[in-house]
Amino acid sequence: KKTVTTAxxxxxxxxxxxxxxxxxxGLPPDxxxxxxxxxxxxxxxxxxxxxxxxxxxxxxxxxxxxAKALYPQHDxxxxxxxxxxxxxxxxxxxxVPFSEVSYPWEGQHLPLHAYCLAKSLSALRPGGLLAxxxxxxxxxxxxxxxxxxxxxxxxxxxxxxxxxxxxxxxRVVADVVFFRK
Numbered sequence: 001k002k003t004v005t006t007a008x009x010x011x012x013x014x015x016x017x018x019x020x021x022x023x024x025x026g027l028p029p030d031x032x033x034x035x036x037x038x039x040x041x042x043x044x045x046x047x048x049x050x051x052x053x054x055x056x057x058x059x060x061x062x063x064x065x066x067a068k069a070l071y072p073q074h075d076x077x078x079x080x081x082x083x084x085x086x087x088x089x090x091x092x093x094x095x096v097p098f099s100e101v102s103y104p105w106e107g108q109h110l111p112l113h114a115y116c117l118a119k120s121l122s123a124l125r126p127g128g129l130l131a132x133x134x135x136x137x138x139x140x141x142x143x144x145x146x147x148x149x150x151x152x153x154x155x156x157x158x159x160x161x162x163x164x165x166x167x168x169x170x171r172v173v174a175d176v177v178f179f180r181k
Contacts (some may be wrong), residue, residue: 015046
C-alpha cells in the first residue's frame with residue numbers, strides 16, 4: 001500500500017523509444033543491464049534484443065515477485081537500492097522511483113531519484129550507457145552541484161522532457177536523461 005502512491009509505470013511505447021535511442025548510441029545486443037526499481041518488468045518486456053541480460057533491484061515485494069515469475073532468466077533482487085551491491089554493467093535503463101526518501105551519497109543527501117541515478121552511473125563500465133526516466137527536478141534544479149559531480153564521471157548526452165501525463169494518470173513531469181561513462 002505504501003508504494004502504490006509513488007508507483008509511476010512506464011508505458012511500453014516510452015520503454016521501446018528509450019531502447020531505440022540506446023541502440024542508436026551503440027548498445028550491444030548481448031549487453032548486461034541494470035534496472036533500479038524494475039516493478040513488474042516493463043523494461044524487460046520491451047528489451048530491444050532477446051539476448052540482453054539484466055540485474056534488477058526492486059523494494060516492492062509484490063511487484064518484484066511478479067517480475068521474477070515472468071522473467072526468471074534475469075538476476076532480480078528484492079531489496080532497497082541502498083543495500084544492493086551492483087556488478088559492473090554495460091547499460092542502465094528504467095524509470096527510477098520518485099519519493100521523499102533521501103540517502104547519503106558521497107557527502108551529500110540525495111533524494112531517492114538522484115541517489116538511483118548516481119548509484120547506477122557508478123555501476124557502469126567505461127563506455128556504458130545510461131538512460132533513466134527521472135523527475136524534472138534533476139534538470140530544473142538551480143543548484144548545479146549534483147549535475148556537476150556527475151559530469152566528472154560521465155558525459156551527459158542529452159535529455160528529453162516527457163509530456164505531463166506520459167506516465168499514466170498523474171501530473172508528474174519527468175525527463176529521460178542519457179549519459180555515457
